[in-house]
Structure formats: structure tokens, C-alpha cells
Amino acid sequence: MQKLGSKNSFGSENVVNKKGKLFLINKKLHENLQSNFFYAGLYLGENKLGKFSPSLNLLSILSQQIANKVVIDKKASWLFIYGKDIFRERILKVNGDTKKGVITLVLNNFEDCLGFGEIIFDLDKKPNKGEAAIKNILDLGDFLRREK
Amino acid sequence: MSKRDFFINRYKQLGWNFVNIRPNQAVRINRNNSEPKELLLRLKNSGVQLEQIPFLKNGYWVIQSKVSVGATAEYLLGFYSIQGAASQIPASLFTKIRGRKVLDACAAPGGKTVQLADLMGNTGLIVGLDVNKRRLRALSNHLERCHISNSIAYLLDARQSSVLNLKFDRILIDAPCSGNFTMDKNWFNRRTIKDIKQNAKLQRELLRNCANCLEDHGEIVYSTCSLEPEENELNMDWAVANLNLKIEKIDCYGEKGVINIFGKKLNNIVTRCRRIWPGKTQGFFVCKLRKKW
Ligand SMILES: C[S@@+](CC[C@H](N)C(=O)[O-])C[C@H]1O[C@@H](n2cnc3c(N)ncnc32)[C@H](O)[C@@H]1O
Numbered sequence: 001m002q003k004l005g006s007k008n009s010f011g012s013e014n015v016v017n018k019k020g021k022l023f024l025i026n027k028k029l030h031e032n033l034q035s036n037f038f039y040a041g042l043y044l045g046e047n048k049l050g051k052f053s054p055s056l057n058l059l060s061i062l063s064q065q066i067a068n069k070v071v072i073d074k075k076a077s078w079l080f081i082y083g084k085d086i087f088r089e090r091i092l093k094v095n096g097d098t099k100k101g102v103i104t105l106v107l108n109n110f111e112d113c114l115g116f117g118e119i120i121f122d123l124d125k126k127p128n129k130g131e132a133a134i135k136n137i138l139d140l141g142d143f144l145r146r147e148k
Numbered sequence: 149m150s151k152r153d154f155f156i157n158r159y160k161q162l163g164w165n166f167v168n169i170r171p172n173q174a175v176r177i178n179r180n181n182s183e184p185k186e187l188l189l190r191l192k193n194s195g196v197q198l199e200q201i202p203f204l205k206n207g208y209w210v211i212q213s214k215v216s217v218g219a220t221a222e223y224l225l226g227f228y229s230i231q232g233a234a235s236q237i238p239a240s241l242f243t244k245i246r247g248r249k250v251l252d253a254c255a256a257p258g259g260k261t262v263q264l265a266d267l268m269g270n271t272g273l274i275v276g277l278d279v280n281k282r283r284l285r286a287l288s289n290h291l292e293r294c295h296i297s298n299s300i301a302y303l304l305d306a307r308q309s310s311v312l313n314l315k316f317d318r319i320l321i322d323a324p325c326s327g328n329f330t331m332d333k334n335w336f337n338r339r340t341i342k343d344i345k346q347n348a349k350l351q352r353e354l355l356r357n358c359a360n361c362l363e364d365h366g367e368i369v370y371s372t373c374s375l376e377p378e379e380n381e382l383n384m385d386w387a388v389a390n391l392n393l394k395i396e397k398i399d400c401y402g403e404k405g406v407i408n409i410f411g412k413k414l415n416n417i418v419t420r421c422r423r424i425w426p427g428k429t430q431g432f433f434v435c436k437l438r439k440k441w
Contacts, residue, residue, distance in 0.1 A: 028273050029300060032249075032314060039288040039301040057292055081221055110190070112225050140224035143293050147286065 003103045004054075004116065005068035005096045016040065020047045056115065056140060059105060063113035068096035068104040070123070070134065077108040080115065081141040085132035091123065098123035104134065115139030152336035155329075159375060162406050164425045171330055171430040173210040174201060174233040175217060178266045178294055182227035194220055203401040206266075207236045226294035231259045234424050234432035237400050238322060238371040239263040241436050245272075248317040252276040253306035253358050256283030258290035260322055265296040274299040275314065277306045307357045315363045323351045325372035325379050328431040341378075348378040352386060359391045359439070368393065368437040373430060375423075377409045380433040384421055385414040393437040395420045402434065 014030075016023045018037065025033060025041040033040055045054040054062075063069060072080065076090035092109060096102075102119045117134040121127050149157070156166040175198065177184050184206070188198055195214030201207040208228075210217055217223060218230055239260045242250075246268050252261045255276030264274055276299055278284050284303055291299055304311070306321070326344050329335040355370065362368060370387075372379050384405065387393050395417045405421030407414040421435040 024297070026297065029298070032273055032275070033300060034302070034312065036302065037300050038284050038303050039291060040299070042295070042297045043288070043292045055292060057295055060295065077221060081224060108221060112221065114221065140221065143224050143289055144219060146289055 004062055004105060005102075006062045006065060010044070015044065017047075021045075022047065053138070054116070056113070056138070056142065059116055059138070060113045063105050063107060063111070066096075068102055069107055070094050070104050071107045071109060071111065072114075073109060077114060080106055080136060081139050083136055083139060083141055083145075085120075085136050086117065086134040087131075088121065088123065088127040088133040091133065094123050103137070106134065106139070115142075150336075151339075155336055155339070158410070159425075161410060162377065167426070169330060169426050171232060171234075171426065172428055173217070174231060174236070174429075175208050175210060175228045176204075176231045176236050176263060177206045177208065177228045178226055178262065179206060180266050180270060181225070181295060182222070187222060187227050190222055191220065194222075196220065201233050204233060204236050205240065207231075207233055209233070224293065229259060229262055229290070229294065231263065232430055234401075234429035235259060235322075235371075235373070236263065237402075237422075237424075237432065238320060238369045238434050239267060241369050241398055241400065241434065242267070242318045242320075242367055245318055247272040249314065249363075250274045251309065251314075251316040251319040251358065251361060253309065253319060253321045253354060254278060254323055255301065256280060256287040258287035260320060261287065261299060262290055262294045262296055264320065265291075265294070265298055268298060270296065270298045272298055275312065275316070276301040277304045277309060279303070279305050307353050309357055309361050312361070314361065315366075316361055317363050317366050319358050319362055319366065319368045321351075321354055321358055321368060321370045323347075323354055323370065323372050323379070325351070325374040326376055327373055328375045328426065330426045330430040331373070344374070344376045344378050347374070348383060351379055351383050355383065355387050356391060359387075359393060362439045364439055364441045366439050367396070368439075369434065370437065371432065371434040373432050375425070375431045375433075377406060380423065380435075381405045381407065381409060381414055381418050381421060384435045384437075385418050387437060388415055388417060392440045394440055396436040396438050398422060398434070398436050400434070401429075402432070405433075405435070
């Protein structure tokens with residue numbers, strides 16, 4: 001979450017870890033939860049080999065707070081949810097860090113969170129034509145790909 | 149007589165003349181995540197035209213769509229779910245559901261779990277059960293996509309729901325059933341009375357076990373997408389005779405439950421059920437029961 005420029009943290013008492021998968025659970029759910037659950041509360045993401053992969057739910061929560069964000073246009077939004085990277089000229093607005101290597105949330109022009117990516121070309125520099133500026137790491141289309 | 153004629157003849161005896169239909173595609177707006185007016189406009193701009201279904205609060209027919217309604221950003225953001233019109237009815241029949249403890253006994257892939265959570269404004273608790281792991285994964289994806297936070301899902305046979313040691317205020321039994329011909333071109337060839345009876349037996353076991361987990365005054369909504377009376381009216385007649393349940397009046401789309409089943413006369417109260425013959429929607433059956441006290 002820090003990598004995304006967020007200062008958010010969830011109280012550990014509210015987070016349940018099931019085989020590396022983290023779920024945010026409220027009091028009512030906690031009181032009724034049995035350890036053999038399959039899914040519970042809000043899924044936050046997965047810890048795998050020491051690396052945390054945030055869920056789209058978590059990204060959506062973070063996008064409503066202070067974090068690195070870019071807003072992209074309609075065409076790029078469509079392509080992004082099909083797993084594509086983002087060109088500089090398709091970025092309408094930038095919030096937070098703009099440097100290469102930074103992780104940023106990706107929002108459409110309604111400011112809905114579509115996923116996140118890595119800045120691979122400083123956003124304040126003029127890119128070469130046809131060169132992507134943000135590499136797609138996770139996008140909403142993942143929901144469709146999982147079902148296949 | 150062909151198998152097809154056999155079933156068509158049964159429907160005729162129950163008061164319906166067979167027509168081969170394909171139900172219209174429908175969606176349900178998740179009100180926790182989006183405002184209908186805004187969403188309709190956004191979708192229109194993407195080439196998807198919706199029209200409100202007169203008998204459903206949050207249900208819309210898909211009138212026209214240049215893109216797949218299951219692949220838009222708005223769908224992936226959980227603003228709406230794809231859910232047949234008739235299958236939007238059962239969850240809507242519960243009274244005062246906010247903040248309650250709800251059991252969704254046969255929950256996967258979660259169309260109705262998400263609808264229940266939406267009606268509950270993500271308050272209270274939903275426990276969703278299913279015996280099929282692959283379908284439970286689809287349920288989990290559905291809960292995640294729609295930002296549901298009040299639900300717990302277990303891989304558990306609902307006939308064993310007592311192991312949860314919980315009493316529920318509301319129970320949805322959207323039972324595994326024989327389905328109907330509108331969803332399966334090969335239905336008439338695949339189905340036999342024997343497997344309909346087997347399903348009916350499983351459904352009674354589900355009813356009995358779920359009724360044991362119901363709070364006093366609690367409600368059960370029972371539904372199937374079967375047209376066969378063994379899975380519907382006959383099961384409800386059995387439930388009022390054998391379980392501590394009565395059938396409640398409901399006000400929803402559909403026709404009265406049939407009480408003259410191939411010469412057998414059922415309890416009059418079974419007319420309170422609703423039978424939905426295929427037409428604009430697929431075939432469906434729904435009944436609301438309340439625990440006697
Ligand atoms: C009609 S589907 C439920 C659809 C679901 N309610 C929805 O709206 O998306 C019936 C489900 O019951 C499940 N099932 C079958 N036998 C069961 C049992 N004994 N206990 C719990 N679930 C069962 C099936 O795996 C199937 O997913």
C-alpha cells in the first residue's frame with residue numbers, strides 16, 4: 001500500500017489470513033466466522049512468496065484516498081481492462097509521484113479504479129511516439145480471465 | 149409418446165400450453181454501487197440500452213447491446229449483475245432483511261447472494277453454502293467484483309447446516325433442480341421422472357434441515373427453475389404438513405400455485421406459491437414460508 005503512495009492501514013484485528021489470502025472482516029462476521037471458510041468479508045489480496053498482490057477491492061478502497069493515481073481517457077480505459085499498457089497521451093490527470101519505477105492506480109474519467117500499473121517512463125517527460133508510459137500490472141478484466 | 153410430448157402433456161394438465169421461447173436477457177442494478185440514472189446513461193453511451201422491468205425494482209431488460217453486457221467496465225466494477233428476470237424475484241420477497249442473519253443455502257454462483265447483500269446494504273450477515281468448489285470460486289469472484297462485505301461462504305452441504313451452530317432470521321433455498329427447457333436445448337431428452345423425483349427428495353432434505361436452523365418467526369424463501377410439480381407445489385404441500393412452516397401470501401409476478409396435480413388435490417394454501425411459466429422470463433417457481441410459533 002505504501003508503494004502506491006497510500007498511508008492506509010487496516011487494524012490487524014480486522015484482517016483474517018487464510019492460507020496467505022487476506023480478508024477484511026467486521027465484528028459481526030468475526031463473531032460468526034469458522035476457520036474453514038472459503039471466502040469472507042472483503043477480499044484484500046494475497047501474500048505469495050513474500051510478495052503481496054492487492055485485490056481489485058483493495059485498490060478501489062485506496063483510490064478513494066491519497067495515493068498515486070492517473071486518470072486515463074475512454075479509449076485507454078477500454079484497452080487497459082483488456083490487459084494493455086497505457087500511452088502518455090492518453091493520461092488526462094496525474095496525482096502523486098510521476099517517476100519511472102513508481103506504482104500507480106489507474107482510474108477512468110469517472111474516477112473508478114480500473115487497476116494499477118508501474119510507471120515505466122517519467123510522466124513529466126515527453127515520451128517517444130508509440131512508447132507506453134504505464135505498464136499494466138492488474139486490471140478489472142482479471143475477473144473475466146479468471147473464469148476461463 | 150416421445151419424452152418431449154410426455155412433459156408437454158404434463159404442462160397442459162397443469163394449465164399451460166407449451167411455447168418454445170428464449171427468455172430476454174436481464175440485468176439487476178446493484179444499488180449499493182451505482183445510481184440507476186447515471187448508470188443507464190453511461191451504458192447508453194457505450195451502446196447498451198436498458199429498460200426497466202415493470203415487476204422488478206432493480207431489474208432491467210437488455211433492449212440492445214453493441215458490446216457484451218458481461219464485459220463492460222460498469223459490469224466489472226460491480227455496478228450491475230447479469231441475472232434473469234424471474235431469478236430476481238426470490239430474494240426480493242423477504243421482509244425487513246437489513247441487519248439480519250441470512251442463510252443462502254445453495255448459493256453458487258452467487259447471483260442471489262449479491263442481490264441479498266445489496267438489499268441488506270451490506271449490513272448483517274449472509275452465510276452462503278454450496279457443495280461445488282468450482283461454483284464457489286465463481287461465487288467468490290462475484291462477491292469480490294460487487295464489493296460485498298457482509299458474507300461468509302463455506303464449502304458445505306446445506307443438509308448439514310446445523311454444524312454451523314447458527315440460527316437464521318431468513319433462509320433462501322434456491323434449490324438444485326431439474327431446470328427447464330428454456331435453458332437447455334436438450335432438456336426433454338436428458339430428463340426423466342426418476343431424476344425429477346431424486347431432486348425432489350434432495351429438496352425435501354434441504355427444506356427439513358434448513359427449517360431446523362430457522363429462528364422463530366423466521367422466513368424461508370424456496371425457489372427452483374423447474375416446471376415439475378414434484379419439485380414445487382408437491383414439496384410445499386409436504387413442507388406445510390411435515391415441518392413447522394406455513395405458506396405466506398406474496399405479491400409478485402407469476403401465477404397461483406397449482407393444487408390439482410394429475411388428480412391429486414393439495415392443500416389450498418399452496419395457491420399462495422407463484423409459478424412462472426416460460427414467457428418473457430424463463431420458467432420459475434417461488435414460495436415464501438414462515439416458521440409457526
Ligand atoms: C440453482 S443453483 C443456485 C444458484 C444461486 N442461488 C444463484 O442465484 O446464483 C443450485 C446450487 O445448489 C448447489 N447444491 C447442490 N446440492 C447442494 C447441497 N446439498 N447443499 C448446498 N448446495 C447444494 C449446486 O452446486 C448449485 O450451485
